[in-house]
Amino acid sequence: MHLRLLRAKALFRRATCGRTTFSTAQPKVVTVGIDFGCKNSRVAIIDDSLVPELVDSESGRSTPSYVTSVPPEVSEGRYAWALQRLEGLGKHVAVGELAKCRMSRQPSDVVFNIKKLIGKEYDDCSVQEMRKRVHFGIIEGERGEACVKISGMNFSPVEIASVIFAKLKDAVLMYQFHHELKAVISVPIFFSKQQREDIVLAGNKAGLTVLQLIDEPTAAALSRATMKESTVVVFDMGAGAYTVSVFRVSGTNVEVKSQFSDPCVGGDHFDDILLDYFVTQITNSHGVDIRGDKYAMMLLAEAAEQAKVELSTEHEVIISTPFIISSSECSGDPSVSISRVEFERLVLKLVEQI
Ligand SMILES: Nc1ncnc2c1ncn2[C@@H]1O[C@H](COP(=O)(O)OP(=O)(O)OP(=O)(O)O)[C@@H](O)[C@H]1O
Ligand SMILES: [Mg+2]
DSSP: OOHHHHHHHHHHHHHHTTOOOOOSSSOOEEEEEEEOOSSEEEEEEEOTTOOOEEOOBTTBSOEEOOEEEOOHHHHTSTTGGGSEEETTTTEEEEETHHHHHGGGTOGGGEEOOGGGTTTOBTTOHHHHHHHHHOSSEEEEOTTSBEEEEETTEEEOHHHHHHHHHHHHHHHHHHHSOOSEEEEEEEEOTTOOHHHHHHHHHHHHHTTOEEEEEEEHHHHHHHTTTTSSEEEEEEEEEOSSOEEEEEEEEETTEEEEEEEEEETTOSHHHHHHHHHHHHHHHHHHHHSOOGGGOHHHHHHHHHHHHHHHHHTTTOSEEEEEGGGTSOGGGOOSOSEEEEEHHHHHHHTHHHHHHO
16 A cells, blocks of 8 residues: 555544654554464554564454455556555456455455465475365466466465465554564474475565464464463364464463374364365255356355354254255255254264364
């Protein structure tokens, strides 16, 4: 975003908060912590107290890690300030809630889960497995690396990650203007050297000075760093993986005692099981197999995730199928349902892996 606009927004915010002083004489530098997630990313300002202050984005406390292209009339229109620019291509893209909202209109052009592709070879079996599940194109880059396709254009995972970081940077600058953002970015403990290098590269491309990468569980344990002396267990179930870590925390000293992570068990894997269940239910009740219909599968995948979340509090969830398949194909009961008991039976193997 244009620096002048950001500065004006920061001034306005300060004025409305009752603080009217603003000087550009001294370069203002701030340190931020970034949690880059498969599905959601978050940014917090870290001051001397070491207690992170989460910065809100358009959609609340987190920014969906979703990126998509936008038509020229949008990129040149009045909402251009909310977009990010892919420098190499001179193109604007939408990031976060703006991109996620476009899932229902152009599912094959909305990229997410880029964290699972960063630093990976195209031939990697996890990449090939992901290709079968997502609606956007995953292709082979010039050096054999995994890349993605949006509106017919190829992007590297570093480029996609960089625009997500740029979006988080904008969220901070909208809140408080700074000339420089120094960043500490958290990454999974199983990230390779290549993946870590790519994250630093993406951070730098976004205009961040990357101070350090820290392991995600360590970042969580640091939020307990105000404790005098304690043992902290961190259980982090994300969308792509889960990690269990044990730390000895003493003031700001955080010592890793033990940790384990499994990139094959995360929220997405629960969603996939539920998705398969619903596809089978629809086939049985309507006699149509929607697996080949990308749009229907995208809607059902969203409904499956929502159902999983609701089953945390509800005993049964019902999904209305006319939203997913055309009404002409809806011959039987226009809904499919799942009880919590059935869901727990379906995911038992996954839960036992934890
Ligand atoms: N109430 C809930 N019950 C069950 N699952 C939930 C609930 N709320 C969120 N989730 C799931 O949590 C996951 C998202 O968590 P989070 O935003 O921490 O992931 P992430 O940080 O993007 O992923 P990762 O850490 O693996 O990169 C999704 O799979 C989402 O469906
Ligand atoms: Mg996470």
